[in-house]
Amino acid sequence: MSSYIKDLLQTHPGKNFDLHDAHLNTQMVRVLKTIGYDRVYTRASGPYLYDSQENEYLDLLSGFGVFALGRNHPEVVQALRDVLDAELPDLVQMDVSLLSGLLAEALLKHCPPKLSKMFFCNSGAEANEAAIKFARYTTRREKIVYCEHGFHGLTLGALSLNGEEVFREGFGPLLPGCVAVPFDNLPALENALKNQDVAAFIFEPIQGKGVNIPSDNYLPEAAKLCQKYGTLFVADEVQTGMGRTGKFWAVEHWGVEPDMILMAKALSGGFVPVGAVAMTARIMDAVFNRMDRAVVHGSTFSKNNMAMAAGLATLKVIEEEKLVENAAKIGGEIVDGIRAMIPKYDFLKQVRGKGLMIAVEFGSPDGLLRKAAFAGLEAANKGLFSQTITIPLFKNHRILSQVAGHGMNVVKFLPPLVVTEKDRDWILRAMDQVIGDTQEVGGAIKDLGKNLISHALKQKAGA
Template sequence: MHQDFFAWLDRHTGQQYDLHTQHLNPVFVKMLRTIGFDKGYVRGEGCYLWDAEGNKYLDLLTGWGVFALGRNHPKVKSIIKQLLDRDMPNLVRMDCSLLSGLAAQKLAHIAGGELSRVFFCNSGTETIEGAIKFARCFTGRRDIIHCDHSFHGLTTGALSLNGENFFRERFGDLLPGNQKVPFNDLAALEKALSTKQAAAFVVEPVQGKTCDVVADGYLLEAQRLCRKYGTLLVLDEVQSGLGRTGKWFCFQHFPDVEPDILCTAKALSAGYVPVGAIITRPKIMDCVFNGMERCVVHSNTFGQNDLAMAAALASLYVIEEEKLVENAAAMGDYLMTRLKEIAPTCPFVSDVRGKGLMFALDFARPKESFKLKMAWDMLHKLNFGVFGQMIIIPLLQKHRILSQVAGYHTEVIKFLPPITITKEDCDWFLTALTDVLEDTKRVPGAAWNTVMGLAKRTMTA
């Protein structure tokens, strides 16, 4: 194997789904095969994927936002190759890495204000785990407030803040003292804060599962309330950060907002090496690491590894040099404008929402047309939350555009294009979506037959 790794790998081509069935997650494989998503992609570059037959696909899923720069960005790849050839003294542990220092400096500059200290870890969910610990340490309090429909990760602490019971059920007792409040509801937030028991209020400026956006003025008032009651404001920008919404961080759309703790990950890796970052104020970090005996009281094994730090630095400089924040703002405005023009032509579309290149379509029972109401009701008696498959399946099979329903038991489809996307690719998507939405109005029709069959098979399974 080691003599010619890719010759060895090529001999196993086509076995991936069987291998996953035998040794990883057979139910996931069954799901992919049921909806026809078992394409077996063989190459990725920029905004695109290719299958073994040479078909080109537009990737609007981007590995749940990881590939914000597109796949295999040449500048990031070149830097990682150079690093591998350098034989760096990686992870000495009893030393300080230049790469992580430079990456922290760059992130602090981008975040701005007093957000000048950085703790590196390996994923978005790990940033939330760290933020919980930092907030509890700094405030001396236990409780954490979060929002309904929130998603902050699936490890135990982060899962405790999950706004959907579907993800929490069956896993036993989680962290005590967590309180859920409605998103964008300042009165409910103040009521929860007023007990002065909360260490942190953790919120996504754009919710990952729904693409609901904080209302104008909400974050600024939430910040005022948190300071009034001695609670830290923690912003989860694991998905919305690093250019995706048309600013480096989404909170920067709202003047005078500066969180106490900022969590980011996903795009920071460029899809190469997992990396997450907690960005916070010096007084918070100094409280956690408050003496030599506690200098590693919160730590991890791989958080500052050279490959991750090089990927992070390269990603940040590519976003800056290629003006990708500006591109996300321009392409996001174009897409949202066009989607809001297209939406009224389909009676099933109830909302278009999002910010920049993080946006979603929500579907609901139509208000008119007895035939379409009956079709909706019949489908939902078989299986709630399957209507979205009527959109994403033909987008993939007919138009070669990869997307995903936003979550379980939901009728929301979320899109996360690369922030490198061009107007030409936006038009590819808009033309395809218009065609797919038009098909949903034909009852009976091929689209409804497909999704009804899918609902029956899912129910049987």
């Protein structure tokens, strides 16, 4: 038996950045080197990454939510081995596979009763593309309403619903008929729907960019408006779903029942890309309404046995290890712990989140010296202060985190749902020290700020 991949790994150690610089995204290599994230990871387990020196890192990105179970969960690994060992016929196409039927059945048990049909695809963006098409065909309307600052993917249809201009710039013209409204604004939503020409309102229950949480009445009232004006109510749970927020679906926090729920990321188990759309029978039957339309929408690699097995194993682990409950408990304790630091640190303004989807927001302090330091960073590049948190978290405490979006001083934590009380304490100790260090204008913020400002100004000059 050939050990081809093993041999490649052994004969090219540490070549990651050279190969990417030569053949892939050179700018990403520059970014990682600039902020000091240029580590070579050699293995991973659960919520932890290990570099070539066997240093342990706590991953609070979890692949943007993909690794809800952590990395290399043995239950998913075994499920994939079982599929390979079984030598199953796969992607026969003129066939219907057993594993896709079983995964659809298992997922729908977690959905509102009115959602009885499932469509599989390969990603969250594909799920959004499907939702756009299905909504238009079902209602025979063209318009789609989405929220400002939302994120639904980067393919052309999904990009047309993307509320961040930085992703849209230069890629137009996008799909016609896509209308943005402010998030958490019911009058604006009703104004967009009142002409009864909108196919769907597609929304994130909690916005990933910024971790923006709606008011208590927003989603219930939005659902009523959609019903009133004949618009489908579509929840994009690609990042928020499958336990992330301390409920299986984030919409459960507000007691609403969408006409479609979009999912991906965590469903993969961290191995095989998979996305899905749960929907009402009305929508499925409208799109696939005759035998000659049985293949009117699909995806070549969807329903492949490896992806379906990964999804089934993921659901099994979530249920058996009570990961939804763990997300609610540990996430709440992290939010409470960081929130308790607000009186100590005047840069720290707000901590928000549900479950293990957490945002820590910073802003200008009251003291003159600190205010001037903050203003200097903002003048160089809006949102730069947040890097004085994420970079020391990584360099000094081996915690991998991210900024919650472009131009905002919000640090986002999206840990695997398997994090423990030990990890909670690790996060709280590190945040206390890192935020405390920013209070010393002549120390950490000055040194790090100089470096970040220098790079920011160079980028502006080269733009």
